[in-house]
Amino acid sequence: MKEKKLKIIPLGGLGEVGKNMTVYEYNNQILVVDAGMMFPDNDMIGIDYIIPDFEYVKERANQVVGIVITHGHEDHTGAISHLIETVDAPIYSTPLTNGLIKNKLNRRSPGKEAKLINVHAGETVQIGPFKVDFFHVCHSVPDGVGLGIDTPAGLIVHTGDYKFDHTPVDGRPTDYGKLAELASRGVLALLSDSTNAEQAGWTPSERVVDAAFDRVFQQAKGRIIIATFASLISRMQQVLDTAKRYDRKVAFTGLSMVENARIAKELGYLNYEESQVVSAETALSMPESKIVLLVTGSQGKHTSIVGRLAAGTNRQFSIQEGDTVVLSSHPIPGNEESVYQAINRLMEKGAEVIYTDVDNVHVSGHASQEEMKLMLHLVRPRYLIPIHGETRMLRQHKRLAMEVGMDERQIALVENGRVIEFKHGEMKLGERIPGGYVFVDGTGVGDVDRSTMRDRELLSQDGVVLLNLFLDKNNGKYKDLEILSRGFIAQEESTELFDELRQRIVRLTLSPSKNMQKEIQNLTISFLNEETKRRPFIFVSISKI
């Protein structure tokens, strides 16, 4: 068989964090690895979430031979519901990932049947021309895998999110043996996680969290409330284990926490006796020193449980003197402010608050610099494609690779949508296809553009003022003027200002003109700007009655 080109196209995960998606294409057959979403930056106003622009895949929907998902986090699974609207290929993943995906798809698009196929780490699956080895990697959710993707054009290693934890909570270290075996077969290219490329050293083991939890449980007199991500199944296990040692019952609180715990337990990824767990309701009626509430909302957002506890608006229970709140997570970039505000408010309500700045109650799920170097030495790839990271992290990853002896020409530092071609063992950068964002807002996918967002930003700066002017239809004379505003100025401050504006507009109507609307608009803009130095949106409507 004549060797054909292998194309690798990152459609997400480069230049910004989250929304990971990579396309592998050989002989017009396509394998999609991961289909994630990301949460919007602070300047993407009013957007719910963002998915990759996978128009390229949509246009070739019938060429897709399979979708492989490396692990169960939203930034690798969140766009699946959108992808399967046009792509009807089987979805391969390990049992826990599979369970988490199924649950999410049921919630988002109930009737829809997806072809979910279970693969265990250690197994090999032939998907079209792609022979895919699933191998175990440690990460902050159990049952994550990396992939060996063998194609007629060469062998690729795709790490997914990983770390080299020697003492993981589930006892299963990253599969060094498989990495070495893949290396012995000769790896053409390594696609490797860059998230922590700025972190020197080695990411601490999940085990360090155990010691911190021990300190917390030892000192806590009252209730313990632990906030973390609902996907951090191993953290749940650590809470359950520590609670057992200190004779406290655990209550999972919040829909996603309860459901993920249920799925993980059913599939054997979470181990505890039923008697160890109680409902939140039961917990709240028990002695305070006997319970742990496990909640979501570690990012402090107003709508989350922790955000509501901080604001004092949570219905089921409130913070009381003697509570210990543990934030077992890092702030996601952009959330620092809401997290720290929540910490302040919780303290002011009387809680002891333990967070990563004061104790090791969280560790990262991603490899740091020394682990990234180890990955390079284990796999010994001919080429490196840094994935999963902002531009600055991809750059650092490249720098690390050069430190361990790779040449600049062996490293592809590319943007989303850049086609990377492999033929006769050589890498070449190909064309650029669309690889941007698609904004999802409510049910609308892609119907909010940058101009709409700019308007939203302007609206949020100085608000909106509406003028409904009524003129006599016989003589064009002033009859009435309704002035409404939102987000512009406090109600009680507006009366005088709007009275003055009204007088000026009445004066303007005395000399009729063809361009009355424009003139009123300009007068209002300059008057309000002069008086308040603000520039609200202004709408003028003139009716003759």
Place this chain on the structure above:
Amino acid sequence: MKEKKLKIIPLGGLGEVGKNMTVYEYNNQILVVDAGMMFPDNDMIGIDYIIPDFEYVKERANQVVGIVITHGHEDHTGAISHLIETVDAPIYSTPLTNGLIKNKLNRRSPGKEAKLINVHAGETVQIGPFKVDFFHVCHSVPDGVGLGIDTPAGLIVHTGDYKFDHTPVDGRPTDYGKLAELASRGVLALLSDSTNAEQAGWTPSERVVDAAFDRVFQQAKGRIIIATFASLISRMQQVLDTAKRYDRKVAFTGLSMVENARIAKELGYLNYEESQVVSAETALSMPESKIVLLVTGSQGKHTSIVGRLAAGTNRQFSIQEGDTVVLSSHPIPGNEESVYQAINRLMEKGAEVIYTDVDNVHVSGHASQEEMKLMLHLVRPRYLIPIHGETRMLRQHKRLAMEVGMDERQIALVENGRVIEFKHGEMKLGERIPGGYVFVDGTGVGDVDRSTMRDRELLSQDGVVLLNLFLDKNNGKYKDLEILSRGFIAQEESTELFDELRQRIVRLTLSPSKNMQKEIQNLTISFLNEETKRRPFIFVSISKI
């Protein structure tokens, strides 16, 4: 003389960072220490800045005997222009602080004359019943002072912002001798900076930045662009010194940078030969390896030089391949996202970017835990009032003080506006006076309230839709309907949606009702929510023509 009560009232600087202000009151005479502003959090939408609520001082304007400013940063000086609108007292500060204040007041309120009085560190000034010792402290702006405030009710030490740098750039360490001397007189209470209370160890000396700058200058082939705060005069000195060693000219770029450098040089706080400095224009015409541009905008904001360079919208010059950009500052909490976005964009434009995650190009100006303990041991106060910090930092400061042997009852952990009373050497918490925020937006001081901001937030989520319905005034029949929107949906997506809405409203008008406006409003809300899952602001106006 019968001993009277000393009152200390923090009006800013507690519970949130910035806008520092403390009131000292004895025998109906008031000394104000610092008058700062803070920049708004991300959820204070459309606000320019925030100042303390100093109604208490305004109401007692004629009792104010003096204002003392500890150093020249905005969070200690930014509210002076507002304060002197009602308070006519002299303002005491060291020469550089004085120069920076004068310049700012001239810009904000030109004609206004303030009574600025120069005091050198080491001097003592009697201000009403307060005998104030000004003593030198190290911080990230030169000429900062702490205060010994002697009153008939006891001696208070107020640190201001400080660190214990043994090798400061200007060669002047914090005045240990004065602190010891004050301690020997017996200190009733210490008000001490809590900013870095979560940082273990000792804040590195400004000198570590020199070594990092050396590495940067050694490796840079092209232009070097260094971004920092315009108030970081010692950082300017370090840039000038390093540039001289590497035979590069320095150009100050941006109004505040140029003006602060001028003031600092005039007053002897910045030392360089005139030939070392060129205008930005000249620099840009010189060989790239011969220049350093010193710019503001290290927080990456869109409107700053660095933000514009990252976005490619800077007029005077653009980033080119070979440029080295140094961000010599930390992100202010809440700015992490804009800083990291700017770094990514600068890299994508071809610049090498050096920031604190990859080299020590910045150090904090505030004391870390071991320094805070040293301050406690040097001053040996009877009481501690942690100031300058969010709630979580004040708490940590309290914890540190207890570690070095203070008792919980010796520490006042209070909120802004809490009166702390001292009489017969005993501390007692008094009443609570208003101590909140005042929002400044445009020229309006306090005319934007939380409800206005909530409207702004809602407007920014889903935008606004306006309906102007015209009915026949004779028979009430539908004549016309104008639908306008902003920030709701992309223009090209709206036509079909609004056509459908129009048809539904026409149908509604067929059955006239008294509550037409409300009915149209409800119909529009539920229709748009059903179709888009969004909830824009909706304004309905009905005119009979």
